[in-house]
Amino acid sequence: MKNKVLTIMLIMLVAISLLGVLVVVVINKMNDTGVANREPSIDEIVEASVEIPEITTNLAGNDYIKISFTIQTDGKKAKEELEKRNFQAKNIIITELSEVKTSELAGKAGKEKLQEVIKKELNELMQEGQVEQVYITSSILQ
Structure with a gap:
């Protein structure tokens, strides 16, 4: 028992x-x-971001644009890779802008579309992470 x-x-x-x-x-x-x-803190965002200095290029037509970007990645390794791929990022930006008309970039929707296209193109290149966000930090259309 x-x-x-x-x-x-x-x-x-x-x-x-x-x-x-x-x-x-x-x-x-x-x-x-x-x-x-x-959500990452602003310090984490800055730490994982890469600045693309001002680029001056022709748009579709006779107009041109001066534009710069800050690209947020998902981590330190992705940032390091994007810094090495800086020339490829600039190439993507210039190529995409050459297809865009001034009227398409004049408004908010056009700029957001450009940011999404650049993000998509960069993510196709990236091997060590991905691009989280593309920010336009300055833009002059002429």
Whole structure:
């Protein structure tokens, strides 16, 4: 009788322990995904960003543009890679701008479209991460 009661108590103790471990694991996993999904701080954004200095190029037609960018990557390795690919980034920007008319860049929608196209093209090149956001930091249309 004593052995049977002892065995039942031992099984219950193990079951409660396993349930406790399971709860701890689930809580930790939920916290890990919360950390991964949080927005980066401005310091983290600046640390992972690359500046593309002012580029002057012709647009489709007789107009030209002076424009500069800051490109946000998803981490330090991606930033280092993008810094090495600076000439390729400039090539993408100049090539894309040569297809655009002044009227297409005059408004907010045109600039946002240009940013998305540049982001897409750069992400096709990247091997060590990806471009998160492309920011136009200055723009003069003439």
